Amino acid sequence: AQTVTQSQPEMSVQEAETVTLSCTYDTSESDYYLFWYKQPPSRQMILVIRQEAYKQQNATENRFSVNFQKAAKSFSLKISDSQLGDAAMYFCAYRSANNNNAGNMLTFGGGTRLMVKP
Amino acid sequence: ETGVTQTPRHLVMGMTNKKSLKCEQHLGHNAMYWYKQSAKKPLELMFVYNFKEQTENNSVPSRFSPECPNSSHLFLHLHTLQPEDSALYLCASSRPSRGSYNSPLHFGNGTRLTVT
Numbered sequence: 419a420q421t422v423t424q425s426q427p428e429m430s431v432q433e434a435e436t437v438t439l440s441c442t443y444d445t446s447e448s449d450y451y452l453f454w455y456k457q458p459p460s461r462q463m464i465l466v467i468r469q470e471a472y473k474q475q476n477a478t479e480n481r482f483s484v485n486f487q488k489a490a491k492s493f494s495l496k497i498s499d500s501q502l503g504d505a506a507m508y509f510c511a512y513r514s515a516n517n518n519n520a521g522n523m524l525t526f527g528g529g530t531r532l533m534v535k536p
Numbered sequence: 537e538t539g540v541t542q543t544p545r546h547l548v549m550g551m552t553n554k555k556s557l558k559c560e561q562h563l564g565h566n567a568m569y570w571y572k573q574s575a576k577k578p579l580e581l582m583f584v585y586n587f588k589e590q591t592e593n594n595s596v597p598s599r600f601s602p603e604c605p606n607s608s609h610l611f612l613h614l615h616t617l618q619p620e621d622s623a624l625y626l627c628a629s630s631r632p633s634r635g636s637y638n639s640p641l642h643f644g645n646g647t648r649l650t651v652t
Contacts, residue, residue: 453640461624463643524641526579
């Protein structure tokens, strides 16, 4: 079974600075997808960025980018020019591309709470 | 407007009560999910429905009973719950899960359930 680990329960960053959230995962599969979700106090989980494992190029969405290291099974999220609205819980998630998978089985990490200081 | 609406937002119930959680999506998706989010634990998948058929039951106790009457609506019927069932219950939807492996999930705001 796959596992996803976020080793940082809490992180803080100064407004306008850059912060990196860590995520590692364990899998024996070669094809899969990785996601970062944000959960603000409103509780809604919002997709931030996704990465296909077969792509070597790191995904980028505006101020959010990832550092995907497939051999190391690492998928960190970098937030540049941090804003107060970035304060939230961030969850890393893994999904197999196995055709035998019963469904959209997202496996989530335990989350990292990001605080942004003004 | 999130596209996925959950009601009620908060629910307090006794262990002998029967209640239902409701989820509705307006995104044209055909896959719907229930997740449980407990304090200090990763999100746990409970149920998956594709085109109204249950395709995944992640060893959930029978006191949780899902119902998916159509692709836009999903219910979670609750009966004789335990205090440890207190959690945030999140509904999500996506394009059909098979063949759309990178299709992201769209979540609702959740129902905060407290069992007394």
